Amino acid sequence: xxxxxxxxxxxxxxxxxxxxxxxxxxxxxxxxxxxxxxxxxxxxxxxxxxxxxxxxxxxxxxxxxxxxxxxxxxxxxxxxxxxxxxxxxxxxxxxxxxxxxxxxxxxxxxxxxxxxxxxxxxxxxxxxxxxxxxxxxxxxxxxxxxxxxxxxxxxxxxxxxxxxxxxxxxxxxxxxxxxxxxxxxxxxxxxxxxxxxxxxxxxxxxxx
Numbered sequence: 674x675x676x677x678x679x680x681x682x683x684x685x686x687x688x689x690x691x692x693x694x695x696x697x698x699x700x701x702x703x704x705x706x707x708x709x710x711x712x713x714x715x716x717x718x719x720x721x722x723x724x725x726x727x728x729x730x731x732x733x734x735x736x737x738x739x740x741x742x743x744x745x746x747x748x749x750x751x752x753x754x755x756x757x758x759x760x761x762x763x764x765x766x767x768x769x770x771x772x773x774x775x776x777x778x779x780x781x782x783x784x785x786x787x788x789x790x791x792x793x794x795x796x797x798x799x800x801x802x803x804x805x806x807x808x809x810x811x812x813x814x815x816x817x818x819x820x821x822x823x824x825x826x827x828x829x830x831x832x833x834x835x836x837x838x839x840x841x842x843x844x845x846x847x848x849x850x851x852x853x854x855x856x857x858x859x860x861x862x863x864x865x866x867x868x869x870x871x872x873x874x875x876x877x878x879x880x881x
Contacts, residue, residue: 675812675821680828683810686868687829690806691836693764693865694858697793701837704785705844713841715782719789721834724803726794728826731803732819735811739818750876753805757873760802761866768862809875 675683692698697720705713738749793799807825811818 675810675824679810679812683825684828684832686872687832688836689864689868691829691833692840693861696796697789698837698840700789700792701841702844705841708785710842710844711782712785713844714838716785716789717837717841718834719786720793721830721837723790723793724799724826724830724833727800727803728807728823728830730800731807731826732822734804735808735822736819739813750808750879753808754873754877756801757805757869757876761869761873764862764866764869768859768866770858805876806872808879809872813879 701713701717701720704716738746803826807822807829810825811821815821
């Protein structure tokens with residue numbers, strides 16, 4: 674279904690996007706630092722599993738878009754490309770801004786898991802991102818687009834769970850070395866901008 678080059682490209686791109694500091698990653702690291710390693714891992718799992726909902730929604734949404742008409746698909750990919758270009762602009766604009774962690778005290782693992790889960794599920798930006806990111810790696814010559822989307826989503830969820838859990842577990846080590854290092858923030862944001870531009874260009878030239 675997927676060739677090796679596509680999978681490797683998807684995994685590499687996913688890893689870079691996952692480690693770019695955002696609300697989910699910062700929340701995970703904050704919990705790991707303030708409430709311990711277990712809290713960091715539990716939070717990471719909640720945030721990661723929330724992506725299941727977005728994966729299923731994206732798979733269903735893309736399937737419906739493709740079945741509706743070529744015009745609707747063209748509108749979808751144009752809007753998706755614009756959104757990705759907007760993300761690139763934001764990454765460049767805020768590339769030198771320092772990232773601040775806000776400490777919170779909450780030792781209940783169940784509460785942290787549910788909070789992470791809901792924080793991810795109820796974030797419309799995540800839903801939009803899934804609907805614009807995953808289609809980049811779909812083989813539209815095959816008919817099982819929803820299955821392809823679900824498989825890619827599963828890979829992304831596993832990668833997110835592993836990376837977030839590791840960062841949550843070793844949270845203290847990453848505070849000063851990574852998140853609060855201006856050079857790291859600038860480097861990651863510029864890398865993200867290049868990826869978003871590339872994905873936007875790829876999306877807008879995609880045909881079904």
